[in-house]
Amino acid sequence: MNADILIGLQTALSFDNLLIVTMGCFVGTFIGMLPGLGPITAIALMIPITYGIDPSSGMILMAGVYYGAIFGGSTSSILINAPGVAGTVATSFDGYPMAQKGQAGKALALAAYASFAGGTIAAVFLLVAAPILSTVSLSFQSPDYFALLVLGLTAVAAFSSQGNFLKSIMMTLFGLMLSTVGTDEASGVERFTFGSIDLLDGISFLLIAMSMFALSEALIQVVAAAKEKGKAAQASTNVGSLKLSMAEVKEVAPTVARSSVLGFFVGVLPGAGATIASFLAYGFERNIASAKEKLKFGKGSLRGLAAPETANNAACSGSFVPLLTLGIPGSGTTAVMLGALLTYGIQPGPRLFIDNPEVFWSVIISMYVGNIVLLFINLPLIPYIARLLNLPKQLLTPLILFFSLIGVYLVSFNTFDIFMMAGFAVIAIGLRLLNFSMSPLILGFILGGMLEQNLRRAMTLNDGDVSFLWDRPITLSILVITVMVLLLPLISALKKPKNTEKDTPQVSEI
Amino acid sequence: MTLTKDKAGALIFLMFSICYGYQAYYIPLYPGEEYEVFTSQTMPKVYALLAILISVLALMMAVLKDSEQAPSEKNEPFNIKGWGQCAALLLLMLFYGATLEPLGFVLSTIIFLNIGYLIMGERRIKRLLLASVPVVVVFWLVITKLLGIYLAAGNIWDFLG
Numbered sequence: 001m002n003a004d005i006l007i008g009l010q011t012a013l014s015f016d017n018l019l020i021v022t023m024g025c026f027v028g029t030f031i032g033m034l035p036g037l038g039p040i041t042a043i044a045l046m047i048p049i050t051y052g053i054d055p056s057s058g059m060i061l062m063a064g065v066y067y068g069a070i071f072g073g074s075t076s077s078i079l080i081n082a083p084g085v086a087g088t089v090a091t092s093f094d095g096y097p098m099a100q101k102g103q104a105g106k107a108l109a110l111a112a113y114a115s116f117a118g119g120t121i122a123a124v125f126l127l128v129a130a131p132i133l134s135t136v137s138l139s140f141q142s143p144d145y146f147a148l149l150v151l152g153l154t155a156v157a158a159f160s161s162q163g164n165f166l167k168s169i170m171m172t173l174f175g176l177m178l179s180t181v182g183t184d185e186a187s188g189v190e191r192f193t194f195g196s197i198d199l200l201d202g203i204s205f206l207l208i209a210m211s212m213f214a215l216s217e218a219l220i221q222v223v224a225a226a227k228e229k230g231k232a233a234q235a236s237t238n239v240g241s242l243k244l245s246m247a248e249v250k251e252v253a254p255t256v257a258r259s260s261v262l263g264f265f266v267g268v269l270p271g272a273g274a275t276i277a278s279f280l281a282y283g284f285e286r287n288i289a290s291a292k293e294k295l296k297f298g299k300g301s302l303r304g305l306a307a308p309e310t311a312n313n314a315a316c317s318g319s320f321v322p323l324l325t326l327g328i329p330g331s332g333t334t335a336v337m338l339g340a341l342l343t344y345g346i347q348p349g350p351r352l353f354i355d356n357p358e359v360f361w362s363v364i365i366s367m368y369v370g371n372i373v374l375l376f377i378n379l380p381l382i383p384y385i386a387r388l389l390n391l392p393k394q395l396l397t398p399l400i401l402f403f404s405l406i407g408v409y410l411v412s413f414n415t416f417d418i419f420m421m422a423g424f425a426v427i428a429i430g431l432r433l434l435n436f437s438m439s440p441l442i443l444g445f446i447l448g449g450m451l452e453q454n455l456r457r458a459m460t461l462n463d464g465d466v467s468f469l470w471d472r473p474i475t476l477s478i479l480v481i482t483v484m485v486l487l488l489p490l491i492s493a494l495k496k497p498k499n500t501e502k503d504t505p506q507v508s509e510i
Numbered sequence: 511m512t513l514t515k516d517k518a519g520a521l522i523f524l525m526f527s528i529c530y531g532y533q534a535y536y537i538p539l540y541p542g543e544e545y546e547v548f549t550s551q552t553m554p555k556v557y558a559l560l561a562i563l564i565s566v567l568a569l570m571m572a573v574l575k576d577s578e579q580a581p582s583e584k585n586e587p588f589n590i591k592g593w594g595q596c597a598a599l600l601l602l603m604l605f606y607g608a609t610l611e612p613l614g615f616v617l618s619t620i621i622f623l624n625i626g627y628l629i630m631g632e633r634r635i636k637r638l639l640l641a642s643v644p645v646v647v648v649f650w651l652v653i654t655k656l657l658g659i660y661l662a663a664g665n666i667w668d669f670l671g
Binding site for chain 2: 222399409422425456
């Protein structure tokens with residue numbers, strides 16, 4: 001294993017990859033900062049570029065963009081109270097009041113240090129946990145994978161960011177349905193192609209990711225643009241000092257440690273991710289704070305800012321555990337990464353650790369590098385990057401549309417894809433207006449093929465008998481957990497139909 | 511009874527699922543495949559059934575929720591300008607798809623970007639050109655020269671002689 005780590009270290013620290021991770025962090029920060037555009041859009045926009053480079057570098061680029069986007073989201077949360085990313089909404093609770101008090105620089109620095117600490121501690125956990133889990137999951141068989149996939153899909157719905165369980169399940173099913181379009185891999189039969197040659201290969205995941213996220217987010221922003229004009233104008237104001245005093249560091253250190261652990265474990269859970277981690281960490285810190293300290297929360301508390309910032313970055317690292325070890329993404333972002341890996345011909349999962357140790361380890365190691373880049377290069381440049389927020393929207397939107405369209409076209413060289421993207425963008429806008437979230441859809445779409453493949457194998461081997469669902473203890477326990485995950489929100493939804501739901505179409509999902 | 515977002519969403523999804531399920535029965539099977547335990551129709555049928563069940567449940571929940579409380583959704587004033595721009599950009603995307611191959615990458619993209627900027631309200635000619643021509647040329651150079659991806663020249667020129 002040590003040799004593998006060395007290979008990973010060598011790959012991650014090569015000049016090219018260092019350059020790539022730095023670039024990724026910058027681009028990610030910029031895109032994450034733009035209100036409404038989140039990490040999924042940032043990563044989707046990078047995918048066409050990753051096709052031209054080798055898999056390790058591609059993953060490193062995407063991981064860098066992911067971190068950058070989360071950090072960028074924090075920046076816009078703090079500076080203009082407009083979180084670009086759902087995972088940084090909790091950051092704005094205390095970050096924005098600090099900025100209003102003229103301590104924007106301090107808030108940004110604290111956010112960066114907290115993110116760095118959270119990311120680093122979580123990366124150490126990942127380093128230890130991932131190989132162990134990989135070894136365990138080597139014994140998994142088709143029924144276990146099927147059960148795990150079902151768990152992943154239901155958990156995403158159960159922990160859905162907008163709190164609407166049934167709508168998330170509907171979106172998951174919509175994604176699964178879309179995944180059946182095209183030629184059936186096992187039998188070679190055409191499904192839902194309506195005689196069109198362009199649909200024979202199915203719908204590409206890049207097309208779905210770009211149109212459902214990048215295009216629809218950019219277009220929704222056009223509609224919402226009038227409201228944000230005033231906010232963006234404030235972004236160029238002076239951010240003040242970036243320094244933190246020793247006493248302040250001491251104050252937040254325990255918070256950072258607690259939130260890292262919490263964030264990592266929440267991130268590992270399929271479907272939970274950075275948003276839930278940040279809110280949980282914020283709530284936890286507020287609950288354990290003294291009565292006097294509690295009053296400060298929401299008015300610019302350092303601990304209130306450090307907790308969600310640490311937790312969301314730790315959760316980002318945590319979400320790589322199920323992706324790298326089981327091949328099952330726990331969030332929309334990791335689902336998009338899985339899609340990219342699959343197009344490389346790399347199947348993440350326990351075999352990844354054995355077959356492509358350089359990909360496995362270089363991704364983990366580049367996470368440290370990404371965190372270091374964010375801290376030492378991005379942070380000092382924040383006042384300048386913040387000015388980019390003032391880029392004229394009238395120029396930015398057509399450019400985002402162009403990059404999304406051409407990104408998909410350059411892979412297929414088929415203009416039918418451009419028409420299809422426009423169609424899916426319309427569908428996505430409609431769904432967003434009806435308060436549907438897009439993450440379950442992309443997850444369902446990407447996992448659909450695997451789900452069918454594993455179920456088919458298990459059913460065929462068992463001659464149509466479904467006893468494989470309870471024959472093996474692993475399968476049974478995963479399915480029991482799935483049923484529990486499925487029932488809990490359903491019961492609470494039935495109990496409280498009055499549940500007020502938040503209408504937050506402008507915050508991007510993770 | 512008003513049509514809330516929840517009800518509309520569930521209804522649309524229900525209709526979609528029924529159509530999908532109907533189509534699933536018409537997926538062709540190879541001779542003898544109907545005796546297999548798992549065919550190409552299996553998963554689509556399962557998805558359709560689940561989707562119909564879930565959307566009916568969601569519809570019922572939405573109706574229940576509606577009868578217990580007055581609809582609280584505020585009717586925001588319709589943002590004509592924003593939606594107009596959004597629709598125009600969508601049409602522009604279709605136009606781009608239609609012109610990309612006949613006109614070639616460089617020309618069609620310059621037209622796409624300029625119309626896009628115009629739709630978004632940019633009127634200064636200098637800015638329009640500066641934000642489109644260099645972007646397209648640099649992008650074209652990177653794609654064709656640096657990454658070595660071949661971009662076909664527009665085929666309309668063949669017809670024009």
